[in-house]
Amino acid sequence: MSVYPSVLRFKRKYSMTIAFRLRKHSSVVDSILDKDEKVLYTFCGQRNDDNRFLFESCVVALTNKRIIVGEKRIFGYYIINVRTELFNDLKIRAGLIFGHVEIDTVKENIHISNLDKKSLDEIETMVHKIISENKKKIKEENKNS
Secondary structure, eight states, X not given: OOSHHHHHHXXXXXXXXXXOOHHHHHXXXXXXXXXXXXXXXXXXXXXXXXXXXXXXXXXXXXXXXXXXXXXEOSSSEEEEEEEGGGEEEEXXXXXXXXXXXXXXXXXXXEEEEEEEGGGHHHHHHHXXXXXXXXXXXXXXXXXXX
């Protein structure tokens, strides 16, 4: 399944989100998905923590195994993989017009900015729901092993 239709739905639903080249960014995420991996939720934004910089668009995909942040650059691409067990917390900031999401992991913090303020509740709900389900599956697999 392609990531692009899901990202496009998000962008159309939350049209104030600033993101460009979604098809290219989605193709980066598609290229690294495993065959048994399912994309459960996607959103897009700017991969930085400052609303003034508009040239680092990215696509964030939550799968049944990990969180993937993909960005197609002019020369090459940029990918961040976060396995479910390395996820710590999610921080949400809402400004006057735009929102900001910080994905806190064991190794680093991932900042996604210039999100439509209305999208923040959905992003928070879906991230926590998917991560908690993935962690439950991992615990069950570890018990059975």
